[in-house]
Amino acid sequence: PDKGAGAAARARQAVLTKPPGSLGRLEWLAEWLAEWQRRPVPRLERVLVLVFAGNHGITRRGVSAFPASVTAQMVANFAAGGAAINQLCAAAGAELRVTALDLDAPTADFTEAPAMTEAEFLAAVATGYGAVSADIDLLCVGEMGIGNTTTAAALAAALFGGDGEHWAGRGTGVDDAGLARKRATVDAGLARHAAALSDPLAAAAALGGRELAAILGAVLAARHAGVPVLLDGFVSTAAAAPLARLAPGGLDHAVIAHASAEAGHRKLAAALGKEPLLDLGMRLGEASGAAAAVPILRAAVACHAGMATFAEAGVDGKE
Amino acid sequence: PDKGAGAAARARQAVLTKPPGSLGRLEWLAEWLAEWQRRPVPRLERVLVLVFAGNHGITRRGVSAFPASVTAQMVANFAAGGAAINQLCAAAGAELRVTALDLDAPTADFTEAPAMTEAEFLAAVATGYGAVSADIDLLCVGEMGIGNTTTAAALAAALFGGDGEHWAGRGTGVDDAGLARKRATVDAGLARHAAALSDPLAAAAALGGRELAAILGAVLAARHAGVPVLLDGFVSTAAAAPLARLAPGGLDHAVIAHASAEAGHRKLAAALGKEPLLDLGMRLGEASGAAAAVPILRAAVACHAGMATFAEAGVDGKE
Incomplete structure (x- = not known):
């Protein structure tokens, strides 16, 4: 990060024609974007939304309200332009x-074996890493994968403690029996891989999700390229969370866009010390919460770049 | 409202390619817009932001951190395009x-006399009423007026009970002494006009704010024209609140866009039974919170209008 660019942005916010602090988080967002984009006046000309899709061996354990076939069907829906994320990207001016x-x-059923081999894990991370270039101004990450709220719950538990009861929620809408199966699956996975879970990357490989690994890679690439990141909901946040466990401040370049209605997300955000920008009761994934928050960042940048100062406008300051 | 249009929108939401309810408040917003726009697929082609400005006799009592001259200076800043609301409207595609x-x-100092005569009050209401036509798809209302968080606190107290301590906050940033003066001013106004305050419109005239009266008129006109409304912060919400006291459901066509950091706003939202859409720590007024929320409504409409159904996309439903 460029602390100088952040300080310059902060100094500019202090002289714009508004009571100091009165734009709330919009002021902070402008400063945060400045710091990570390394320019005092940040821009959002190129916003990229990456959605990664994967399938999960644990779906055979009855952890989702939808059949695993829906992952591929929804990828086709994305390609045809019919999903929520297509409309949200168009509305947000994002690619x-x-x-x-x-x-x-x-992936393998993680109650029986590691979800991915090391090679499979690294290949998925590399796919995500390679999808990010330095010429974008903001990255949004999201996912599609029937069964992956169970994967995310297991990974969150491995990284921050707690069990299936603490982290698993209803996902796309399982009933009480389905929720019990999700919790049991998480607990079985934690028990099966207990010896490996103290290493955040080994935990991500063992509990899996190729789409989660790809998100981890993309968020890491953004860090190296100076690209700020909007995380989507529970699954995306869990996917990136190993970076925060590997190094203090490892997710400082990322903001959680929306507090998912999926039960574990607020707990995970709190564990990461992050306050989501929006709270609209969404729980879809697909980067939908991240895309919905892009216009908030655009508003922050528009005010920061376009407002007059007190001196320019001839407006009296505080008495 | 057209309950049939709302029901049609609700039926469409149920078959779009997402788990039922997973777009959270975006689904509700699409249905709400449909109901008040009286069309099953709402649109947001023409979004109008009205900002009304007024000056307040109570400023002589030291209730603001800024001199009263700033009201006119900020109106000039709006005309020159240098204020936050100019940037936010451009970003939101709003006029x-x-x-x-x-x-x-x-207005007169309400601790000594009614802020407005009946004729002055009605003229301000009529100005706001006349500013709204049926050819707009969404109305955002906001205000500028040094001293008007004290006015709003007094009006909120008159409508919902409580005193200056309960309703007055730091506004643009008064110190402890200034806050004490605000509270005392509210209490003096409530005492001075106690006999008139059981009538919501008489309270609005006695405690005043021409810009508050104009907002009341605009929100009333929107109701008659079938135009949904986004209320801004504490002052705008207080300005419209007499309509909720005059008739049950009198503000059902209005949503509070943003929970202001000004202390009284959450209490006022709760008194009106409304949950603000955004919570970004803003406390600027100028319709800034309303304009910031417009893209959320655009996202809701984009998903509602553009998404494929399960049948159209060939996506399997719940198991």
Whole structure:
């Protein structure tokens, strides 16, 4: 980060024609974007939304209200422009790219084996890493993968403690029996891989999700390229969370866009010390919460770049 | 409202390619817009932001951190395009119209006399009423007026009970002494006009704010024209609140866009039974919170209008 660019942005906010602090988080967002984009007046000309899709061996354990076939069907829906994220990207002026990761080869059932081999994990991370270039101004990450709220719950538990009861929620809408199966699946996975879970990357490989690994790679690439990140909901946040466990401040370049209605997300945000920007009761994934928050960042940048100062406008300051 | 249009919108939401309810308040917003626009698929082609400005006799009591001269200076800043609301309207694709109401003739100090005569009050209401036509798809209302958080606190107290301590906050940033003066001013106004305050419109005239009266008129006109409304912060919400006291459901066509950091706003929202859409720590007024929320409504409409149904996309439903 460029602390100088952040300080310059902060100094500019102090002289714009408004009571100091009265734009609230819009002021902070302008400063945060300045610091990570390394320019005192940040811009949002190129906003990229990356959605990664993967399939999960644990779906055979009845952890989702929808069949695993829906992952591929929704990828087709993304391609045809019919999903929520297509409309939200168009509304936000963002470019959407969807990457399906070996949908025909689901990860292994993590209650029985590591979800991915090291090679499979690194390949998925590399796919995400390679999808980010330094010429974008903001990255939004999201996912599609039937069963992946169970994966995310297991990973969150591995990284921050707690069990299936603490982290698993109803996802796309399972009933009480389904929720009990999700919790049991998480607990079985934690028990099966207990010896590996103290290493955040080993935990991500063992509990899996190729789409989660790709998100981790993309968020890491953004860090190296000076690209600020909007995380989507529970799954995306869990996917990126190993970076915060690997190094203090490892997710300082990322903001959580929306507090998902999925039960574990607020707990995970709190564990990461992050306050989501929006709270609209959404729980869809697909980067939908991230895309919905893009206009908030545009508003912050528009005010920062376009407002007159007290001196320019001839407006009296505080008495 | 057209309950049939709302029901049609609700039925469409149920078959779009997402788990039911997973777009949270975006689904509700699409249905609300449909109901008040009286069409199953709402639109946001023409979004109008009205900002009304007024001056307040109570400023002589030291209730603001800024001199009263700033009201006119900020109106000039709006005209020159240098204020936050100019940038926010441009970012939101909204049309901005600013109306200054007799800035050279502040209202009377309400601790000594009614802020406005009946004729003055009705003239301000009529100005706001006349600013709204049926050809707009969404109305945002906001205000500018040094001293008007004290006015709003007094009006909120008159409508919902409580005193200056309960309703007055730091506004643009008064110190402890200034806050004490605000509270005392509210209490003096409530005592001075106690006999009139059981009538919501009489309270609005006695405690005043020409810009508050104009907002009341605009929100009333929107109701008659079938135009949904986004209320801005504490002052705008207080300005419209008499309509909720005059008739149950009198503000059902209005949503509070943003929970202001000004202390009284959450209490006022709760008294009106409304949950603000955004919570970004803003406390600027000028319709800034309303304009910031316009893209959220655009996102809701984009999803509602553009998404494929399960049948259209060939996506399997719940198991």
